[in-house]
Amino acid sequence: MEKRRRYTIRTFAALVIALLLIIGVYEALDGIPVDESDPNLKRRGIDIGLRLWFNGYLGHFFRFGYVGNLNWLMIPVLGWSVWKFRSLERWEKAFLFMYLMTFAMIAARGYFNMRYNITLFPITLTAILYFLWKLFDDEAVKFLRIPVFGCMLLLGLYNTYRYKFQYPSDHRIEMDAGMIKFCDLGSRGKAENYVCFPEQNEERSLIGRVEDKLLTISATVFPTRAPNIRIRSGDLYTYERSLVHIMxxxxxxxxxxxxxxxxxxxxxxxxxxxxxxxxxxxxxxxxxxxxxxxxxxxxxxxxxxxxxxxxxxxxxxxxxxxxxxxxxxxxxxxxxxxxxxxxxxxxxxxxxxxxx
Amino acid sequence: MGALICKYFLTNFLFSGVIFLFISRFGKKQPDVEWLIYTAGLGPFFTTILLYFLFLILPGYNDLFYVGMVIGIYLLLLVWNIRYLPFYMAACKRVVYGLKSGITFGPQETSNKKWNNPDVWFLLLLVAFGYYCFYVLMFEQLTGHDVLLYAIQGEIFYEDKSIAYAATRFNEARHFNFFALHGFGFPLLSTWERLLDFDAMAGKDLWFKSTTGYYGFLIVLLQFFWLRKVKKQLALIGAVLLLGTFGWIVTFTVYHIDTYRIFACSVLFILTLKAVENLKDQSLIVGLGMFAGFSAFAHSIGVFLAFFAFGALLFFAKGNVIRERLPAVVLAGFVFLVMGGLHYVFDVFFGTGWIFKEIKFY
Known part of the structure; x- marks a missing residue:
């Protein structure tokens, strides 16, 4: 009973600390004004000191906008493993060696590319889940798995919700109806009928507006989906991907x-x-x-x-x-x-x- | 669509099956579902290695020659390892049985409460993501910068039917400069697709684009398989968290090299940890070498990972350093070189210099 009580207090204390840390990182990543001086660094999210560290060098753990807000849980696991290195199994030592070497290499040479930060993500997530599950292996404390893994699920999914609208914003372009026109070069007859314009919401039917909204959300969540546009070819209006037409x-x-x-x-x-x-x-x-x-x-x-x-x-x-x-x-x-x-x-x- | 199915059946299913049989040859204990997942990723990769050597050694022939040579080599491998076919069939049967009974892999359980079974929810999750991936595949084009570079280089390999090393990888006909530092594994996937099209351009790049989702699925299966050994519910939580992470959704659905290389890295990790505990199982060492090569041939990060894996084997494996660990590393290293490592040797000495030159990273 004593063990149960002790574990419960420690677990909930750990959850509170974890929550505070996550909030702190959110503040550090999103709360600091953006340095506009280098658009490339800005776009990569590594424009100034703290963001360079959290999104860059330590991006594998703290680039919440991409790798989620749970990867940092690997840090205590790694710390504990280093501390207990001598008593680890062979495979655990091999894992620690490979993991730290890979992380160090990516942090040093690939920190600028968020895609590299995700290299170890499946391995990391699996290791964290495995370790946490094993932490509550004792029959007396098994019940704590429900709040712990429940919190992980909530935090993980909340993070995706939080960032899904933010990621492609660098490349989202304001619609500029006046500027959008295809010029007739009079060659091969391809371009001459193209007039491209964004539909005005007030002119659209309810279904059309809902459709536009869905497409906009889709474009925001999945960057490959370009904002939908309408192409007028003669009198025919069709939804098309814009890249095809500019190509x-x-x-x-x-x-x-x-x-x-x-x-x-x-x-x-x-x-x-x-x-x-x-x-x-x-x-x-x-x-x-x-x-x-x-x-x-x-x-x-x-x-x-x-x-x-x-x-x-x-x-x-x-x-x-x-x-x-x-x-x-x-x-x-x-x-x-x-x-x-x-x-x-x-x-x-x-x-x-x-x-x- | 028919062309895509044919390409999948040939490359991802038949070729991967042949590699499964080949690796079975080295194992004392016959591989099972676990190896079925690993080798499911090896068919496309091994095909690119074959193309690489064919273009290097026998350049300039027509499409039919290369397709025939690749299929011929796989047929030889099949004949050589045909006695392991029952193990492959047994592993496939187990998966099919598992799917039918709502249990994906592992012990066959009987339960009337299928909706309480995390495996069923996992399957539903996969089906939902599969639907989205299919939707993306049908309607989205290649638009990303890097993936287009790979695809164009794949087209150039197809047009040239040769691979040569030079200080600058510049294609005069297209005026195109391929300045990526990585192996040719990913571009050669695009080349293979074009070779199979026989100039018909059926679907053009559907199979190449689908590799992102395909390897994404394999990674999810991999994670599910291993966490399921601990607890089904944990495996489901893992799948939800993996598929629910924004960066992973992007990685999974936006065409790129990432799932391809991450799959190779992840299996390399797993095989290294297994080999450290059991150096005597030659299938692990050969498999490790293959995945080290796969990982390297896909991306430069993989070269470093391969060396970390060899280091882990040398420092932490069971057994005498000279008599057991070193020979294992030499064998894995040899397989690694043949399976993609050689590219970097050539590139350093006869090509662009790889990373041994001034590089601006961004």
Whole structure:
């Protein structure tokens, strides 16, 4: 009876501490103002000190927005295992060794990519569940499994609810109806009938509005789902994914032989179109050639860059993505001064014609 | 859709079954459902290894040649290991029986209260996720940056029918630079799909896209299988937490390399822990080597993981260091090299230099 009471008090104390810690991390991750100076670091959620540590180096345990809010429970398990190392079974020692080495390697070299933080997630979750289950193996305290695992389920699912609307927000683009239009290039007849516009909610039926809402939620939860748009092809209105149409549009651009489309870190041009492309990444200001990489904007004015692109690199058009443009102010300036936007979609993909 | 089913039947079911038989050859105790899950992921991977060596050694032939060679090698493996077929059939039967009775794996229990059975809820969860994955597969395109790079490189392998190492991986015809540092395992999945299409472009990339969900399911099964050994209810909680974590939902449903490489990493972990306790079981050592190669050939992180696994084997396994541990590491290391490790050796000495150059990570 004494043991039961002792365990119950300790368990509930541990639950309270865990809850406070989770709230503390939420505050640390979400409560601190975002540092806007580097859009790349901002987008990766590692913009300033505490977020760099929690989302970056220790992201495997504390990047709650991606790996959930339970992975950090592995820290006491690891601590305890290190403390009791000599008495561990061989497989437990091997596990500890592999786990810590892998974690250290990812923390040191892969901290910037949240996808790497999830590498050990299934193993970690399994280990935590196994360890916690074993902790309450004693017949007298088995009943505590219900509140402990019940809390884990609630916390885990709450975390998903909390973050599901936040994750893709970096790439969510405000609708900009006035800017969205496809220009008729008069080639191959593909682009000429496309007029793209967002539906106005007030004009829509109830079912249409519900449908829009569902699609918006879907797009928010699952980033592959682009915000739904309507494409008018002649008089026909259909729901379509926008990428298809902007790719069709690029495909329809009449490019002479050995002329390219400069693509700003967007390989989709190679995959979905027949056009030749020149790969460029504005964040690093590098374009790729068969000999490696070259700088585009460095030591060139905006006008010189435009002339260089058209005359030397044979690039008359460029394909970019709104959020990427923010990574480099010089690039933004170049786009504003010497490029004319001829197509865009609600994902933020844009096609420009370069004006030397 | 028919093409997708055929590709699944051939690569994910038949080829994986042949690998199951091959690994059975090395085991004293015959593998069962556990190995069925592990090897279910090996069919596509082993196919990419075969393609890799074929493109390296016999470049420039037509589609039929490569498809024929791959199927021929699998047939040889099948003939060589045909006597283990009953074990494979028995393991499959056990799964089918389990599914029919509402019990996925393990001991066959009889219960009238199926709705109280966590296995039934697990199955429902899988069906729900399966439906969503199928929906995504049918309507979503490849849009992510990295996954498109892999898919394009896969197309280039298909067009070139060769793999060559150079300081810059630049394709002149497309003006495309593949600057990823990782192995070719994932791009070659796309190549295999194109080879099976025989220029018909049936479905184009449906099978390649489906690998994300397929390996995601295998990871969920893996976790469920192991936690179920402790308690069914715990296994169900684990599945709900895994499938209910936002990052995992994204990983599971957004086309990428992650489930592919994480599956390899997870099985590598498990096999290492098992091998540490039982060095005498050669199937564990060969399996460990295969998954170390799989993990590495998929992604650079896997190379490090392979070395950590070998280190764990050397430092913590049962048995004499020189007579037992070292030979086991040498055997696993050899399998690792053949199954993907060699790529990095070539890349370091004749190719891009892999990580031994100036790298900007982001």
């Amino acid at each position: 069709d549009f690029i495909d329809s651009i009449p490019l002479p032989d050995n002329h390219y489309i400069l693509t700003n870190n967007l390989p989709s041009v190679y995959y979905y179109t027949h056009q030749k492309a020149l790969y460029y990444w504005c964040h690093d200001d590098l374009y790729y050639t068969n000999e490696g990489t070259e700088s585009l904007l460095k030591r060139r004015s905006a006008q010189e860059t435009a002339a260089f692109l058209v005359d030397s690199l044979n690039c008359d058009y460029l394909f970019s993505f709104k959020p990427y443009n923010l990574y480099n102010p010089t690039w933004m300036h170049f786009l504003e001064m010497h490029c004319e936007r001829i197509a865009c979609d609600l994902n933020g993909y844009e096609v420009y014609r370069i004006r030397p």
